[in-house]
Amino acid sequence: MSASGASLVFALCLLPLAANASTCYGTTSAGRLDGGVQLPSNGRNFGSYSSLGNTLGRTYVHQHVRDAVVDAYAAVYQSMPAKRFVYGETGLAGGGKFAPHRTHQNGTSVDFMVPVMDRQGRTASLPTNALNKFGYALEFDAKGELDHLRIDFDALGEHLYQLAEAAKTHGAPIRRVIFQKELVTRLYQTRRGDYLRKSVVFMKATPWIRHDEHYHVDFSLPCQPLARYKAKAKHAS
Numbered sequence: 609m610s611a612s613g614a615s616l617v618f619a620l621c622l623l624p625l626a627a628n629a630s631t632c633y634g635t636t637s638a639g640r641l642d643g644g645v646q647l648p649s650n651g652r653n654f655g656s657y658s659s660l661g662n663t664l665g666r667t668y669v670h671q672h673v674r675d676a677v678v679d680a681y682a683a684v685y686q687s688m689p690a691k692r693f694v695y696g697e698t699g700l701a702g703g704g705k706f707a708p709h710r711t712h713q714n715g716t717s718v719d720f721m722v723p724v725m726d727r728q729g730r731t732a733s734l735p736t737n738a739l740n741k742f743g744y745a746l747e748f749d750a751k752g753e754l755d756h757l758r759i760d761f762d763a764l765g766e767h768l769y770q771l772a773e774a775a776k777t778h779g780a781p782i783r784r785v786i787f788q789k790e791l792v793t794r795l796y797q798t799r800r801g802d803y804l805r806k807s808v809v810f811m812k813a814t815p816w817i818r819h820d821e822h823y824h825v826d827f828s829l830p831c832q833p834l835a836r837y838k839a840k841a842k843h844a845s
Contacts (some may be wrong), residue, residue: 630671631680632714634834639714641660641703642837644668647677647695647718649707654693655687658742661697665790668701670715672780679719680771684763687770691763692814694721694734696743696822701803716780716827722748722820723763725755731763734821739799746821750790759791764823775827786811786824 630643639752647667649656656662669677698717699712701796712719721743726732730750734757736743752759753825785808786793792810795801804810 630715632670632716632831633674633837634714634831636711636713636717637750637835639703639831640837641668641670641699641701641713641715643671644699644703644715645671645674646701647674650752651681653689653691654681654695657694657696657719657736658824661742663678663729665701666706667698668715669698669718670827670829672778672829673698673716673718674777676771676775676778676780676792676827679774680767683774684767688766690731690764691723691732691760691766692733693723694736694743695719695764696721711824711826714831715733717829718825718827718830719766719822720752721822722752723767724757725758727758731760732757733774738794747818748808748820750788752791752794752820759794761791761794762798764771765795765800765804768795768804768823769800769812770809771825772803780827780829782808783828784809784811785826786815786819788818791820815824 630641633640638686645668647669649659649662652812656667668771684691697709697712697714698718699706703714711717721734724732724734734743740746748754748759753762764841774782787810
């Protein structure tokens with residue numbers, strides 16, 4: 609090998625290795641994930657539902673989903689800098705069964721806790737702790753109210769709008785949103801209501817558990833057959 613060739617090889621060795629791209633397999637209810645990435649624990653206008661949940665690795669997603677989520681929060685910050693958001697559980701680094709959820713198995717699902725205000729209309733923090741199952745045991749009524757808190761539908765609508773736009777940019781468009789039907793009706797009355805009615809699919813069937821304290825979002829990605837993951841895992845062993 610010439611001196612110039614050896615120098616080129618040496619230079620290439622110094623380059624950082626490219627991160628493995630995420631690959632999803634199967635479906636949200638029977639799937640796995642390779643190359644999963646974790647959502648940031650916090651940002652300028654958002655944070656995780658639980659530092660413990662982050663530590664336990666319950667906030668992993670496909671990289672395109674991660675990028676869409678982060679970009680959407682950045683866009684909402686530009687339009688509503690005073691609003692604060694909390695995301696919930698997403699899935700494990702390798703996907704698979706994710707108790708107590710029935711889905712969240714292939715890195716394409718994210719739970720978002722509802723943004724809230726107090727009775728005076730000021731941005732408030734949704735209480736998420738072990739006593740209320742980190743927010744999942746909270747129950748808002750048909751008006752979106754719970755004690756001194758009420759759902760900030762304008763902020764929620766803006767977030768879903770920005771999320772849908774960011775998701776399309778990253779090649780992971782929103783497939784569906786699961787949210788209580790009576791609360792979706794109120795969401796349609798916001799500034800982004802027309803867009804959401806025309807461009808975002810909300811599940812019409814009644815979910816197996818109430819979705820009033822959070823809205824579940826499934827993103828659409830070209831996932832590989834689950835059999836391919838199983839064959840790969842069998843070959844590796």
